[in-house]
Amino acid sequence: MTQPYNHTAIIGAGIAGLACARALAAAGRQAILFDKARGPGGRMSSRRLPEATLDLGAQFLSVRDATFAAAVEEWHAADCLAEWPTSLWSAAEDGWHRHRDDLRRLCGTPSMSAVTRHLAEGFELHAGTRIERLEGDPRSWWLVDAEGGRHGPFTQVVLAIPAPQARALVAPHDTTLAEACAAVIQRPCWAAWVMFDTPLPALPGVDDDWQAVRLADPALRFAVRNHLKPGRGDQGESLTLLANLEWSETRLEDGPETIAEALLDAFQRGLPGDVALPEPSAMGAHRWRYAQPDVFATGEAINVDYRLSRNGLALCGDGWRGPRIEDAWLSGHHLGDALTGGSPAT
Ligand SMILES: Cc1cc2nc3c(=O)[nH]c(=O)nc-3n(C[C@H](O)[C@H](O)[C@H](O)COP(=O)(O)OP(=O)(O)OC[C@H]3O[C@@H](n4cnc5c(N)ncnc54)[C@H](O)[C@@H]3O)c2cc1C
Incomplete structure (x- = not known):
């Protein structure tokens, strides 16, 4: 599938990916989301059984x-x-x-997923799409999903997924980002x-x-x-x-x-x-x-709660800031600001 050039792809429609998408949209930039699950939410998703709806991840936000x-x-x-x-x-x-x-x-x-469903409104979201590989050159990225489908090209790819999962995707392209991911447990x-x-x-x-x-x-x-x-x-x-x-x-x-x-x-x-x-x-x-x-990403002179590389790859999510919904949202929001030239708050 070919999308118009110059869009941002966001892998992961949890609260961090959605916060990033919203910050981009507020600055007039389009973002397309991909998530392996059936809908948005990630660790804020809920399980629907015939008898009950159960929050099995985050229970509340503070x-x-x-x-x-x-x-x-x-x-x-x-x-x-x-x-x-x-x-x-x-x-x-x-x-x-x-x-x-x-x-x-x-x-x-x-x-709990009411919040992420609300945030996902108006965005193109490819649910049930597990991204297995990134291909291409800096600033011209293709996303390859588990069925072999190719999505792109994108100038910017945001990986709003847990750091160990992001590491596998960025490692072939960016050793600095891969090392940063390795530091997050x-x-x-x-x-x-x-x-x-x-x-x-x-x-x-x-x-x-x-x-x-x-x-x-x-x-x-x-x-x-x-x-x-x-x-x-x-x-x-x-x-x-x-x-x-x-x-x-x-x-x-x-x-x-x-x-x-x-x-x-x-x-x-x-x-x-x-x-x-x-x-x-x-x-x-x-x-x-x-x-x-557990161990929040540390590193020289890195005092922001996301990672951004010149080649068009970026990382956000709770692993870059702290263990709560608030941390994940702030990480995605700050990355969105940084990508649109706003000031990256620390
Ligand atoms: C049991 C539990 C209880 C918690 N309780 C609380 C609480 O009470 N309060 C609180 O503030 N926080 C709580 N948290 C933490 C909070 O849920 C997380 O910090 C926050 O939801 C993380 O958001 P995120 O967007 O960074 O990641 P996630 O929510 O994990 O989103 C990442 C998304 O990426 C998708 N994804 C991953 N890999 C791929 C891929 N290759 N291709 C496509 N999609 C992919 C996933 O399906 C997921 O939707 C809890 C977490 C858990 C697990």
Whole structure:
């Protein structure tokens, strides 16, 4: 397929790729997105089962940066975000305690992917298209997908994908970018879901409508009641259980059923008092191989949260800044600014 010359290709329609596309569009530059998944979202995507919609990746976004806060206001006004959790707890030896701080947290409604679907509106997105190879010369790039389809030529290619995956694509063309990717470690995380036909029992000392809890278990770090997120009133009791990264590393090749059972056991152990959970009606787990960056890219005089090469290749995403949605968005947004001559904020 031949596209008009001079366009930008963005590989990865997660929040970073979409932020970059939006920043380019705001400056009048066109971008075409490619994603191997069925739709946009990446680690903000949600799983749709007949009985429920489950967030198995990011559970909420938190807001620290003023530029990000302005973008969040727009998404909020577009009704794809709502304040959540409003009932957040932390587990301790002596029971669960309500967690309070001043941080603003919001989740997508009716699912996390509502935000990325909103951001993808108006863009040409080639979903279900895994890019396996880059070909061509600097400033005249072709993208080759898993079916052998060729897309291009493009003067600029943005790789908004986890650094280990970006490394494989840039290595034949740019050793500096490949080395930068090698310095970013993205750690895995198992995410389990468990559904129940009956509501969870009341927990001593905890509000009945508790929404999420941080746990200090070696296996389990966070449990969320999916059905109590805004916009999901029509689904039954369902939990998302996020594993610790260290634990996930040691159980990487286990089957999803084993993982779901282990995380449900950990949740049961973390309940206050002597409370027994009802029998689950269904459960499963998803493995995120590149869930969270651990070592953020460092390097001489690099104080920006993206990488940009003169040959028309560029990298953005959470690995270049930090482990949150906000970081990924800022990385993509700053790269978009830099590509259109705006000031690359640090
Ligand atoms: C379990 C879990 C829980 C989390 N919880 C939170 C949270 O509560 N709050 C928070 O702020 N952050 C959280 N995060 C982190 C947050 O989700 C990420 O930082 C953010 O979504 C990363 O966005 P991104 O655009 O950089 O990458 P991604 O979302 O990974 O997007 C990359 C996209 O590239 C596509 N892709 C990859 N390779 C190719 C290829 N070769 N060709 C085509 N497409 C390709 C993928 O399909 C994907 O859509 C969590 C992450 C996980 C995994």
